[in-house]
Structure formats: C-alpha cells, structure tokens
Amino acid sequence: MTNLTEGKPSKVLVAFTLPVIASAIFQQLYNIADTVIVGQFVGENALAAVGASYPITMIFMAIAMGCNIGCSVIISQLYGAKKLAQMKTSVSTSFIAFTVLSLLLTGLGLALATPLMRLLGTPENVFADSVTYLNIYIAGMAFVFLYNIATGVFTALGDSKTPLLFLIFSSVLNVGLDLLFVITFKMGVAGAAWATVIAQGLASILAMITLFVKLFKIKTEEKYKKFSWSMLKKTSFIAVPSVLQQSFVSLGNLFIQGLVNSFGSSVMAGYTAAVKLNTFTLTVLTTLSNGLSSYCAQNIGAGKTERLPQGVKAGVVISLFTALPFFVAFFFFPSQMTMIFLDSASEQALATGCEFLRMVAPFYFVICLKIMADGVFRGAGAMKIFMFSTFSDLLLRVVLAYILSPSMGATGVWTSWPIGWSLATVFSVFCYLKGVWKPKRSLV
Numbered sequence: 001m002t003n004l005t006e007g008k009p010s011k012v013l014v015a016f017t018l019p020v021i022a023s024a025i026f027q028q029l030y031n032i033a034d035t036v037i038v039g040q041f042v043g044e045n046a047l048a049a050v051g052a053s054y055p056i057t058m059i060f061m062a063i064a065m066g067c068n069i070g071c072s073v074i075i076s077q078l079y080g081a082k083k084l085a086q087m088k089t090s091v092s093t094s095f096i097a098f099t100v101l102s103l104l105l106t107g108l109g110l111a112l113a114t115p116l117m118r119l120l121g122t123p124e125n126v127f128a129d130s131v132t133y134l135n136i137y138i139a140g141m142a143f144v145f146l147y148n149i150a151t152g153v154f155t156a157l158g159d160s161k162t163p164l165l166f167l168i169f170s171s172v173l174n175v176g177l178d179l180l181f182v183i184t185f186k187m188g189v190a191g192a193a194w195a196t197v198i199a200q201g202l203a204s205i206l207a208m209i210t211l212f213v214k215l216f217k218i219k220t221e222e223k224y225k226k227f228s229w230s231m232l233k234k235t236s237f238i239a240v241p242s243v244l245q246q247s248f249v250s251l252g253n254l255f256i257q258g259l260v261n262s263f264g265s266s267v268m269a270g271y272t273a274a275v276k277l278n279t280f281t282l283t284v285l286t287t288l289s290n291g292l293s294s295y296c297a298q299n300i301g302a303g304k305t306e307r308l309p310q311g312v313k314a315g316v317v318i319s320l321f322t323a324l325p326f327f328v329a330f331f332f333f334p335s336q337m338t339m340i341f342l343d344s345a346s347e348q349a350l351a352t353g354c355e356f357l358r359m360v361a362p363f364y365f366v367i368c369l370k371i372m373a374d375g376v377f378r379g380a381g382a383m384k385i386f387m388f389s390t391f392s393d394l395l396l397r398v399v400l401a402y403i404l405s406p407s408m409g410a411t412g413v414w415t416s417w418p419i420g421w422s423l424a425t426v427f428s429v430f431c432y433l434k435g436v437w438k439p440k441r442s443l444v
Contacts, residue, residue, distance in 0.1 A: 002016060002158030003158060003298070004016060004158050004295045004299065005080050005298050005307070009295075009311040009314060010311070012295070012311075013292070013295055013311050013314045016160050016294075017291040017292070017318055018160075019160035019161045020164075020287055020288060020290070020291040021287065021288055021318075022164050022167075023160065023164045023167050023287065024283055024286075024287035024288070025284060026164070026167035026171040027167050027283070028279070028280040028283055028284070032276060032280065035272065035341050036340055036341055037178045037179065037183070038050050038182065038189055038192050039273070039342045041182055041183050042188050044265070044269045044346065045125055045126050045265060046126075047269045047272055047341060047342065048123075048126045048265045048268040048269045048272060049127075049129035049133060049189055050129075050130075050133055050189055050192070050272065051257075051268055051269065051271065051272025051275070051276075052126055052257065052268065053137070054275075055120075055250060055253040055254045055256075055257040056113075056117075056134055057134065058250040058253060058279075059247055060105060060109060060144065061250075062246030062249060063105065063243050063247055064098075064102075064144050064145045065148060065242070065246050066239055066240075066242035066247070067094070067098045067101070067145065067148060067149060067239050067242075067243065068149060068152035068290075069238060069239065069290065069293065070094075070235045070237075070239020070240070070243075071090065071091070071094035071098075071152050071153065071235050072155055072156040072290065072297075073156075073379060073381065074090050074156075074231075074234050074235050075090050075091060075094075075156035075157070076156040076157075076293075076294045076298045076301065076379070077297045077298070077301030078090055078301060079157055079158075079298060080299060080300070080301030081302060082302075084218055084220045085220040085222045085223070085224040086224070086231070088215060088218070088220065088224040089225045089226070089228050089231050090231050090235060091153055091211075092225075092226045092227060093225075093226075093227050093231045093235065094149055094153070094235055095149055095208075096226070097232050097235075098145050098149055099145065099146065102142045102144070102145035102146070106139065106142060109138035109141065110139070113138060117130050117134065119258075120257060121258055121261045121262065123265055123268075125265060126265060126268075129189045132189060132193070133189045133192070133193045136190060136194055136197060137196065137197065139197065140196070140197030140200060140201060143201040143204045143205075144200060144204075146208060147166075147200060147203055147204035147207055150204065150207035151163045153211055154207075155290060155294050156294055156297070157214075158294070158298070159214075160291065162207075162210060162214075163207070166203045166206060170200060170203035173198075174195050174200075177191075177194070177195035177198055177199060178191070178192055178195040180195075181194055181195050238383060241386065241387050242378070244387065245386065245387050245390045245391070248390070248391060248394055249394055252395075252397060255398050255402075256397070256401055256413060259402065259405060259413055260410065263409070263410050266346045266349045267352045269342065270338065270348065270351065270356070271352055271353070271356060271410075272341070273337075273338045273340070273342060273349075274338060274353040274354075275356070276341065277326075277330060277357065278330075278357070278360055280326075281323070281330075282367070282371075284322060284326075285322060285323065285364075285367070285371045288315065288319055288322065288375075289315075289374055289375035289378075290378075291375075292312070292315040292372060292376065292379065293376075293378040293379035294379065295379065296308055296311065296312075296375065296376055296378075296379025297379040297380075299311070300379065300380060308376070312372065312376055312432075315372045315375065316369065319368040319372055323365055326361070326364055327361045327362065327365070330357040330360075331357070331358055331362065334353065334354035334357040334358050335350060335353075335354050337353075338350055338353030338354055355411060355414060356414045359415065359417065359418065362418075366425050369425050370421070370424055370425040373389075373432040374386055374390070374428060376432060377389075377428075382436075382437035382438075385428075385431050385436065385437055388427070389424050389427050390424070392420075392424050393420045393421060393423070395420075396416070396420035396423060396424070397416045397417055397419075400412075400419055401416040404416060
C-alpha cells in the first residue's frame with residue numbers, strides 16, 4: 001500500500017498510475033477477446049449480436065463502477081486522515097451493501113433482458129444470440145460488483161499493483177476459455193459469455209481473499225463496526241451521483257445503439273468493432289482519472305491540498321501520452337484496427353468502423369482534459385459539477401445524433417461525439433481553473 005500524501009507529487013502519481021493504466025488495458029481484454037473471437041470464428045451476425053447487447057451490459061458495469069468510485073473516494077480520505085478503524089468499517093459496509101445491490105440487479109436484469117432487446121429494435125437475425133449473451137452476463141453480475149469493489153479498495157489504499165496481477169490472470173484465463181468454448185466446443189456467443197463470467201468470478205474471489213488478508217494486517221486500537229448506516233450514507237454521497245453518471249452515459253448509449261440498429265446489421269457490426277476500440281481507449285483514460293481521484297482524496301483527507309495542482313499537471317501529461325498511440329492507430333490505420341474483429345467484413349461494415357474511428361480519434365486529446373478534471377471533482381466530492389459536465393456531454397451527443405442522422409445517415413451519429421466532448425471539456429476545464437470544486441470541509 002502506498003501513501004500518496006508524501007513524496008514529489010509527479011513521481012508518486014506516475015508510479016501509482018502506471019499499473020492502473022496496465023490494469024485498464026487488461027480489463028478491456030475481456031470485451032476485446034469476446035468480440036475478436038466471435039467476429040473471427042462465428043461471423044458478422046454473431047458480432048452484431050454481441051454489440052447489440054453491449055449497451056445493456058454497460059449499464060450494469062456502470063453501476064458497478066459507480067460503486068467502485070464511491071467507496072474508493074471515502075476510503076482514500078479516511079486512509080489519508082489515518083482513521084483506520086473507520087476505514088475498515090467503510091470497506092466492510094461497501095462490500096455488504098453493494099453485494100445486496102448486485103443480487104437485486106441480477107434478478108431485475110434476467111427479468112428484463114428480452115424486453116430490453118425488443119425495445120432496442122434488435123434485428124431478428126441476431127436477436128436470439130443477443131439475448132443469450134445478455135442473460136449469461138447478467139447471471140454473473142455479483143462477480144462484477146465484488147471485483148470492482150475490491151479493486152476500488154486496493155486503489156484507495158494506494159495499491160495499484162495487486163489489481164494488475166489479478167487482471168493479468170483473469171484476462172489470460174478469459175482468452176483461453178474463449179478459444180476453448182467458441183472454437184473447440186462450438187458454443188458461439190454463449191461460449192464467449194461463459195468465458196467472461198468464469199474468469200471474472202475467479203478473479204473476484206481471489207481479489208477479495210487477498211484484500212481481507214491485507215486489511216487484517218492493519219492493526220487498529222479500537223474495534224470497528226462491520227456495517228454502519230452513517231458510513232453507507234457517506235459512501236452513497238459519492239457513489240449515487242457516480243452511479244447515475246455512469247448509468248446515464250450507458251442509457252444514452254442505448255439510445256444511440258437503437259439508432260444504429262435502424263441502419264442494419266452491417267452497420268451494427270462495423271459500429272460494434274469501432275465502439276469497442278473507442279471504449280477501450282476511454283476506459284484506460286477514465287481508470288487513470290480514478291487514480292488521480294485517489295491521489296486527490298488522500299491528500300484532501302490529510303489536509304495537504306497544496307499538493308493537488310502538481311498532481312493534476314502530471315495526470316494531464318500522462319493521459320495525453322497515453323492517448324497518443326490510440327490516436328495514431330485509429331486515425332492512420334482504421335481498417336486494420338476494424339479488421340481485428342472481422343474476418344470477412346462487408347464493405348459497409350468496414351467503412352462504418354473506419355469512419356467512426358477517424359472522426360473521434362483526434363478528439364482524444366480534448367477529452368483527456370475533461371476526464372482528468374473529472375478525477376479531481378470526484379476526489380474532492382464535487383459531484384454536482386462532475387454530474388453536470390457528464391450529463392451535458394451525453395445530452396448533446398444523443399440529441400445531435402438524432403438531429404443529424406436523418407440528413408447525414410450514420411455519419412450524423414458519429415459527428416455528435418466530438419461536438420459533445422468538446423463543449424463538455426470547456427465547462428470542466430473552466431470549473432477546475434476557477435477552483436469552484438475545492439472542498440470547504442472533508443467528507444470524513
């Protein structure tokens with residue numbers, strides 16, 4: 001575990017965030033492996049089926065990530081303030097509360113999977129596979145939550161290396177099971193879904209065991225409560241806005257997916273390939289932002305707010321360098337990147353993927369600034385600013401997609417992304433520079 005309140009801010013943040021970036025890359029291999037193997041060995045329609053269910057799976061992942069952020073910020077501030085007994089209470093409270101939430105969502109998701117796919121207008125030729133993939137994913141929901149909470153706690157305590165080790169393990173296992181189930185056993189999209197659930201399940205169990213062993217070694221002078229309503233309230237202050245933010249982003253993607261579905265399965269396949277790559281990039285950058293949140297939260301808890309500006313500058317530089325290879329790959333080699341997912345793509349599918357990637361790639365350097373500012377807002381508990389920035393971006397993208405697509409076709413959908421990103425970035429950077437996010441008091 002690393003104390004992020006001591007040492008040169010830029011060096012501390014670089015050392016802490018490098019494993020975080022690597023973790024994000026391996027985490028995305030879950031989705032990438034599913035998509036590549038399904039697209040290459042099952043076909044274009046199967047790839048479209050996985051893509052059709054993707055926005056719904058991302059809603060559940062968004063809720064898990066929101067819970068991750070909520071517990072991480074509070075635990076970071078408690079750890080920075082050396083309130084170790086309360087920190088342990090926050091950990092156990094988060095695990096209990098969010099496990100119950102995951103079980104409730106599992107039941108709800110299984111009941112609504114088929115109606116949701118109908119609501120999205122999923123074409124009949126991919127409908128059955130889409131529902132199959134979605135139902136299996138939802139069945140493993142508890143593992144997704146447990147893993148995200150464990151990762152959030154590790155990050156809050158300044159340990160970014162342990163989650164990386166579990167992600168490497170689960171990613172390699174996921175790829176191996178994908179190959180076994182899809183190619184050898186001919187299980188199609190169901191095999192890809194089961195591979196993800198099994199790999200995620202084993203990783204979450206191992207992560208929990210390791211975490212509780214680490215926490216047991218942290219000695220406290222007083223006994224700590226296993227569950228506290230007041231601690232849950234503090235955690236929810238950060239978690240609920242984070243869940244809403246993440247969920248509304250995914251809900252917006254549902255509307256966009258419904259619009260994309262109207263252009264047919266070839267456009268769906270091309271969009272699925274491209275949006276997977278785009279999501280990969282954004283997830284890496286957002287995970288880096290979460291690392292910055294932990295840095296800011298620990299220092300705010302310790303009363304060392306003067307260390308924040310240097311850390312933020314380092315975070316921005318790291319994020320821009322991280323975005324550079326994605327820009328080069330997507331802008332200059334879009335067809336090669338799209339064909340990673342498709343063995344024999346139709347001309348329309350390939351053109352769709354290339355157009356989307358070339359349009360959004362240059363704006364990764366813009367969105368980096370917003371994502372880093374969001375990290376500061378979360379770490380400081382300035383959730384109103386954080387939510388407004390995210391919702392404005394989302395609303396603009398969805399509204400513009402529906403306004404532009406009748407005259408521009410699918411191109412109008414892609415055009416909405418850079419416009420929404422740019423305007424939301426202006427707002428976030430303005431709020432950061434004005435300092436309106438600075439906490440008047442510690443959350444803990």
